[in-house]
Amino acid sequence: MTTAFNHPYTDESAPATAVSEDAIVVDDSGLDPDLASQDGFGDDLPDQGDLELAERHALRRVAGLSTELDDVTEVEYRRLRLERVVLIGVWTKGTQDDADNSLIELKQLAETAGAVVLEGATQRRSKPDPATYVGSGKAAELRDIVDGTGADTVICDGELTPGQLRQLEDVVKVKVIDRTALILDIFAQHARSREGKAQVELAQLTYLLPRLRGWGASLSRQGGGAGGGGNGGVGLRGPGETKIETDRRRINSRMAKLRRHLAQMETARDVKRDRRRTRQVPAVAIAGYTNAGKSSLLNRLTGAGVLVENALFATLDPTVRHARTPDGRSFTLSDTVGFVRHLPHQLVEAFRSTLEEVADADLILHVVDGSHPDPEQQLGSVREVFGEIDAQDVPELLVINKTDAADPVRLKQLRTRYPDAVEVSARTGEGVERLIDALSAALPLLDREMRVVVPYERGDLVSRVYDEGRIVAEDHTEAGTVLHAWVPELLAGQLAEFTTAADRS
Ligand SMILES: Nc1nc2c(ncn2[C@@H]2O[C@H](COP(=O)(O)OP(=O)(O)OP(=O)(O)O)[C@@H](O)[C@H]2O)c(=O)[nH]1
Numbered sequence: 080m081t082t083a084f085n086h087p088y089t090d091e092s093a094p095a096t097a098v099s100e101d102a103i104v105v106d107d108s109g110l111d112p113d114l115a116s117q118d119g120f121g122d123d124l125p126d127q128g129d130l131e132l133a134e135r136h137a138l139r140r141v142a143g144l145s146t147e148l149d150d151v152t153e154v155e156y157r158r159l160r161l162e163r164v165v166l167i168g169v170w171t172k173g174t175q176d177d178a179d180n181s182l183i184e185l186k187q188l189a190e191t192a193g194a195v196v197l198e199g200a201t202q203r204r205s206k207p208d209p210a211t212y213v214g215s216g217k218a219a220e221l222r223d224i225v226d227g228t229g230a231d232t233v234i235c236d237g238e239l240t241p242g243q244l245r246q247l248e249d250v251v252k253v254k255v256i257d258r259t260a261l262i263l264d265i266f267a268q269h270a271r272s273r274e275g276k277a278q279v280e281l282a283q284l285t286y287l288l289p290r291l292r293g294w295g296a297s298l299s300r301q302g303g304g305a306g307g308g309g310n311g312g313v314g315l316r317g318p319g320e321t322k323i324e325t326d327r328r329r330i331n332s333r334m335a336k337l338r339r340h341l342a343q344m345e346t347a348r349d350v351k352r353d354r355r356r357t358r359q360v361p362a363v364a365i366a367g368y369t370n371a372g373k374s375s376l377l378n379r380l381t382g383a384g385v386l387v388e389n390a391l392f393a394t395l396d397p398t399v400r401h402a403r404t405p406d407g408r409s410f411t412l413s414d415t416v417g418f419v420r421h422l423p424h425q426l427v428e429a430f431r432s433t434l435e436e437v438a439d440a441d442l443i444l445h446v447v448d449g450s451h452p453d454p455e456q457q458l459g460s461v462r463e464v465f466g467e468i469d470a471q472d473v474p475e476l477l478v479i480n481k482t483d484a485a486d487p488v489r490l491k492q493l494r495t496r497y498p499d500a501v502e503v504s505a506r507t508g509e510g511v512e513r514l515i516d517a518l519s520a521a522l523p524l525l526d527r528e529m530r531v532v533v534p535y536e537r538g539d540l541v542s543r544v545y546d547e548g549r550i551v552a553e554d555h556t557e558a559g560t561v562l563h564a565w566v567p568e569l570l571a572g573q574l575a576e577f578t579t580a581a582d583r584s
């Protein structure tokens with residue numbers, strides 16, 4: 080029994096505290112000035128990101144003075160801010176390696192959220208325990224580990240029911256959260272745009288709603304002091320229940336408000352997308368597992384200067400760049416939010432409009448980290464999400480990235496398995512030429528050759544030829560701009576009236 084608890088993260092060579100150096104520093108104060116000021120959208124959410132833990136506790140006690148909503152959503156999320164954590168996974172199927180990889184990913188997620196991982200352990204079971212996730216014996220061992228390490232949080236590698244979270248908390252006596260809450264927390268820390276923030280908040284509230292009671296109980300216990308210890312105490316329970324009802328109502332109305340705002344923002348996005356569509360510029364979406372190197376590749380391909388970080392979910396807001404093939408054809412290239420195994424469905428829902436960029440693309444550059452121990456599993460998870468967002472029919476160009484760091488044997492396996500994939504290193508630039516060629520070949524061809532004389536008052540058409548087409552020759556005469564160019568069908572139609580006699584045959 081005891082041996083089932085392995086502690087892979089305590090070895091001397093990799094002290095757990097080293098992780099905090101890479102941790103993302105979130106400066107909430109300067110983050111998003113427009114959220115609070117421009118439309119009153121965030122008016123009821125003062126920014127409390129920099130509050131010390133103790134102050135957050137204090138805030139909870141003056142809950143009656145602030146609005147209830149601040150209390151529940153903001154403060155309780157902030158309480159989620161993890162410091163010293165112990166990881167626990169239930170290993171139900173697959174090999175020991177799979178179980179270890181899963182826990183290593185959980186460790187990366189926890190570190191990305193800013194936590195220091197003290198210990199990790201897995202338990203082999205046919206299925207998670209319905210009461211406490213791990214069996215009761217393991218739960219007691221887990222409590223000993225928590226005591227021994229001074230951890231303040233346990234993170235479970237799965238999605239737990241509200242009841243499991245509460246019951247496990249009762250045993251280990253510290254906060255217990257699951258993988259879903261952890262991912263939501265990372266997204267919350269990384270969201271930059273108004274839309275991204277709203278999407279994440281909606282997902283968090285969806286997650287929080289059925290768990291209100293459980294968290295309330297554990298938090299009132301953690302509040303300690305005034306309550307007289309124990310489980311929150313009989314005296315606290317009555318008012319707590321009423322408060323939960325109020326909170327629930329407020330959360331529901333907040334969610335409705337967020338949905339309305341998101342719908343508006345989505346309309347704006349659709350307009351933008353439609354504009355791109357009518358310009359007939361093919362759209363290429365870069366998608367793939369988180370940390371696969373999508374942003375690096377976008378930078379390599381376009382010099383976009385997009386945030387690259389060795390952290391999970393560095394990119395949450397889609398970035399769209401304009402690019403050209405070597406033969407001059409225009410296309411857009413967009414970076415997207417990374418995927419992860421078991422992406423919480425609340426997030427898939429909330430990010431649906433962002434993810435639709437992928438579903439709407441003419442081509443997906445699916446980036447896989449070739450240096451990962453199990454790239455094929457990541458690839459499978461990503462394709463699963465493609466299915467959920469109806470992107471499975473979009474042509475896909477598989478890109479195996481990080482060849483500079485990948486094991487040659489693994490690369491060879493991948494090559495055999497995916498003969499059409501292109502191997503690149505976004506870091507060294509190796510293979511990028513080949514990728515550009517493959518990309519060009521996969522993009523729709525510009526299909527009309529035109530010779531036109533465009534009068535000077537139609538400079539707009541000339542600039543569209545510049546944007547959307549490829550100019551073979553250009554001259555300026557008294558009659559206007561003489562162009563010989565290849566252009567997309569739609570533009571060809573609009574240029575038709577200016578075709579030169581020679582071309583009219
Ligand atoms: N060795 C190596 N590292 C790479 C390569 N491409 C990217 N990386 C590193 O991988 C990490 C993640 O890169 P990103 O470009 O941020 O990955 P991403 O897919 O955009 O990640 P998210 O936006 O977080 O989902 C960074 O530390 C990069 O420096 C590569 O070709 N070789």
Ligand SMILES: [Mg+2]
Nearest residue numbers: 373374393394
């Ligand atoms: Mg990125």
